[in-house]
Amino acid sequence: MPRDEPNVGVLLFLAYRAMERRVLEAVSAAGFDDITLAQARVFQRIGPDGTRLGDLAEQAQVTKQTAGFLVDQLERAGYVERVPDPSDARARLVRVAERGRAALPVAAAVVAEVEAEWAAHLGQRRMAALRDTLVRLREVTDPYAR
Amino acid sequence: MPRDEPNVGVLLFLAYRAMERRVLEAVSAAGFDDITLAQARVFQRIGPDGTRLGDLAEQAQVTKQTAGFLVDQLERAGYVERVPDPSDARARLVRVAERGRAALPVAAAVVAEVEAEWAAHLGQRRMAALRDTLVRLREVTDPYAR
DNA sequence: GATGATCGTCAGATTATCTGACTAATATCG
DNA sequence: CGATATTAGTCAGATAATCTGACGATCATC
Numbered sequence: 001m002p003r004d005e006p007n008v009g010v011l012l013f014l015a016y017r018a019m020e021r022r023v024l025e026a027v028s029a030a031g032f033d034d035i036t037l038a039q040a041r042v043f044q045r046i047g048p049d050g051t052r053l054g055d056l057a058e059q060a061q062v063t064k065q066t067a068g069f070l071v072d073q074l075e076r077a078g079y080v081e082r083v084p085d086p087s088d089a090r091a092r093l094v095r096v097a098e099r100g101r102a103a104l105p106v107a108a109a110v111v112a113e114v115e116a117e118w119a120a121h122l123g124q125r126r127m128a129a130l131r132d133t134l135v136r137l138r139e140v141t142d143p144y145a146r
Numbered sequence: 147m148p149r150d151e152p153n154v155g156v157l158l159f160l161a162y163r164a165m166e167r168r169v170l171e172a173v174s175a176a177g178f179d180d181i182t183l184a185q186a187r188v189f190q191r192i193g194p195d196g197t198r199l200g201d202l203a204e205q206a207q208v209t210k211q212t213a214g215f216l217v218d219q220l221e222r223a224g225y226v227e228r229v230p231d232p233s234d235a236r237a238r239l240v241r242v243a244e245r246g247r248a249a250l251p252v253a254a255a256v257v258a259e260v261e262a263e264w265a266a267h268l269g270q271r272r273m274a275a276l277r278d279t280l281v282r283l284r285e286v287t288d289p290y291a292r
Numbered sequence: 293g294a295t296g297a298t299c300g301t302c303a304g305a306t307t308a309t310c311t312g313a314c315t316a317a318t319a320t321c322g
Numbered sequence: 323c324g325a326t327a328t329t330a331g332t333c334a335g336a337t338a339a340t341c342t343g344a345c346g347a348t349c350a351t352c
Contacts, residue, residue, distance in 0.1 A: 005281065007165075007257050007261075008165065008257075008261060008264075008276070008277055008280065009162060009165035009166060009169070009257065009260075010190070010191075011277070011280035011281065011283075011284060012158050012161050012162035012165065012280065013162050013166075014280075014283075014284055014287050014288045015158050015280060015283050015284075015287050016155060016158035016159050016162050017207055017287075018286075018287035018288070019153075019154065019155035019158065019287075020155060020159075023155070036338075036339090038338075038339060038340090044156070045156075052299075052300090053299075053300065053301095054298085054299060054300075061163055062339085062340070062341095063340075063341065063342085064299080064300070064301090065300090065301080065302090065340080065341075065342085066339065066340055066341075068300070068301070069338095069339075069340085070339080073338095085299090088298090088299075088348080088349075089299095089347080089348060089349080090298070090299040090300070090347060090348045090349065091298090091299055091300075091348090092299085092300075111153050111154075111155065114155075115153075115154060117286065118154075118283060118286065121282070121283070121285065121286045122279060122282055122283065126275075126279050126282070129272075129275055129279065130154070130276070130279045130280075130283075131154055131157070133268060133272050133275065133276045133279075134154065134157035134158065134160075134161060134276075135151065135157065136267070136268055136272070137157075137160075137161050137264060137267070137268065137276075138157065138160055138161075139267065140164075140263065140264065140267045141160050141161050141163075141164035141165075141264075142160045142164070182307075182308090184307075184308060184309090198330075198331090199330075199331065199332095200329085200330060200331075208308085208309070208310090209309075209310065209311085210330080210331070210332090211309080211310075211311085211331090211332080211333090212308065212309055212310075214331070214332070215307095215308075215309080216308080219307095231330090234317080234318075234329090234330075235316080235317055235318080235330095236315095236316060236317045236318065236329070236330040236331070237317090237329090237330050237331075238330085238331075
């Protein structure tokens with residue numbers, strides 16, 4: 001009994017989860033084993049100069065309460081810190097802290113490794129086209145980017 | 147300050163979530179408003195002739211306990227039913243039931259609509275290439291498909 | 293300066309998820 | 323055939339993640 005070809009949503013899910021799982025496994029194996037999937041989803045959206053909680057929430061597509069809950073844990077574990085936002089006294093910036101900075105190269109290495117595997121399987125041309133297409137798609141799918 | 151181009155994992159996430167959100171919104175608006183996101187993730191993987199709980203769990207990438215918990219709720223709400231698996235007395239098949247069948251065309255219509263929007267934005271050629279690439283990628287990312 | 297929006301948090305409830313242990317049925321292999 | 327190992331699903335209990343609603347503080351606008 002041949003399986004139907006799944007719709008594009010499912011196909012996106014499969015690839016997305018594969019990447020996510022690989023990164024979390026590697027980071028965990030490197031000694032950062034107290035980070036959860038939900039925490040990692042928020043953590044990875046922190047920009048180089050820090051990101052506001054509300055923005056993190058929006059990008060990770062959770063409520064700001066949930067983002068706050070996860071940032072609390074990341075903060076307690078030493079991965080991030082909250083600093084005042086100089087441009088707005090209501091806001092605070094979530095920044096990558098010492099321990100978080102140590103985890104970054106591990107994560108980056110796995111992402112590169114997985115992308116290389118995908119490129120090897122698909123061919124460089126297709127891989128480049130995939131990335132390009134997803135970037136374009138973002139214009140219609142990412143409320144934050146608009 | 148220009149945002150870095152996110153990695154492919156994030157890009158996949160954005161597209162995946164956009165599709166998922168649209169489908170759930172439409173299904174909910176059509177009166178199937180008691181279904182949750184997690185339930186929908188399991189529901190959509192049920193095959194035409196029913197699917198075993200363990201397979202559902204594997205495809206949705208949750209434990210079978212979690213899948214069972216979600217199927218319980220779907221069953222109570224009338225979306226699915228459990229029937230004995232004729233080929234194995236230990237197993238049962240989760241099948242789409244009356245109410246679930248009513249929701250299917252709604253979901254299918256939105257998926258088609260979103261895909262059409264994406265195709266309009268990307269062009270037919272790129273859209274077809276995206277699907278093709280994701281199908282190929284599945285060979286290395288989907289443990290179930292292998 | 294008053295008024296309304298925005299930023300984050302507090303409180304409380306619910307939902308989703310996992311690990312571990314267990315029963316029943318099947319498959320394997322000597 | 324019969325012992326043993328494997329597989330399908332469930333039960334029990336704990337934990338993690340998520341939401342809605344309400345609030346205080348600050349900002350923006352007029």
